């Protein structure tokens with residue numbers, strides 16, 4: 001029989017699915033895959049239920065409902081001072097993942113180079129390759145996961161079409177600062193490229209740090225696609241409602257992809273998300289504060305268990321260095337081991353690197369001593385998880 005698509009065929013099942021299945025098999029507390037164990041506001045759920053009953057359940061407009069597109073435009077103005085015309089600059093997608101896929105399909109031609117930053121969220125590289133792009137990676141340097149000018153300069157060239165940027169960054173939990181963003185903007189302008197900015201954790205930022213959209217920097221509004229996520233902002237990751245804002249030319253290119261991918265997004269969810277985006281500033285502030293408290297609970301507990309915990313500036317995640325536990329093996333073996341023997345699941349950070357590149361000797365192998373824990377769980381669940389790790393490593 002003929003081959004299936006050989007680009008995707010080279011990738012296995014995602015680390016999220018693999019480790020969630022292992023957690024289930026061993027009845028372990030799953031701090032691997034990132035999803036909250038408590039849903040967001042009831043009134044948003046009620047709004048969706050009401051919309052199902054009272055509004056049409058047929059195809060909404062391809063680019064999104066007026067109600068939600070206007071709410072996205074208003075949100076961008078309120079939080080970042082960004083002016084986006086909801087008609088020519090806002091598009092609703094079925095999740096941020098669709099927005100990213102659509103941006104890659106809509107913007108790159110086969111052979112174009114795309115810069116990504118490692119450790120990198122797992123779907124970026126397969127999607128770039130499937131869209132015909134060539135991946136150029138820049139590595140962040142642990143333990144502070146800093147972005148260096150030199151690494152960026154090595155990755156960008158005349159062949160670069162765009163950078164796919166994620167801030168706050170999953171899994172390194174970095175929130176890029178003004179200097180780093182200015183450096184990226186400099187490269188984007190120097191090489192006349194675009195930037196696709198995955199900002200799904202925009203409202204989960206800690207320690208009074210500020211999330212700055214690259215799009216808000218001088219010269220960037222014409223070159224950036226900014227992607228947000230209702231799943232993250234309203235703690236309903238299963239809803240899969242994403243939204244982009246982009247200048248008209250890029251917006252058009254993304255609409256072309258979107259109309260052939262999913263065409264539209266369930267209307268009752270769009271209605272409810274629009275209501276959510278109109279919540280007052282306090283809701284958004286509390287989201288960060290709630291997650292920050294959870295980060296602190298898990299950080300303290302993991303330190304007691306012997307881990308060297310790296311600082312998490314935002315997202316649902318923190319990274320930990322496993323070496324101080326004395327474990328004899330790499331991050332993959334470690335995550336399987338603690339799932340089986342300590343009853344807690346985390347993810348190996350090496351899963352977030354371009355392993356094809358490491359295998360081809362083009363770059364040194366990725367670090368194999370970091371793991372990622374997800375902390376958007378009930379406080380009691382986090383406490384139970386770290387107590388299990390303390391019992392296992394420090395009996």
Ligand code: GLN
Nearest residue numbers: 016017032033034035170
């Ligand atoms: N974004 C989530 C994470 O990083 C999960 C994504 C997924 O399961 N595809 O854990």
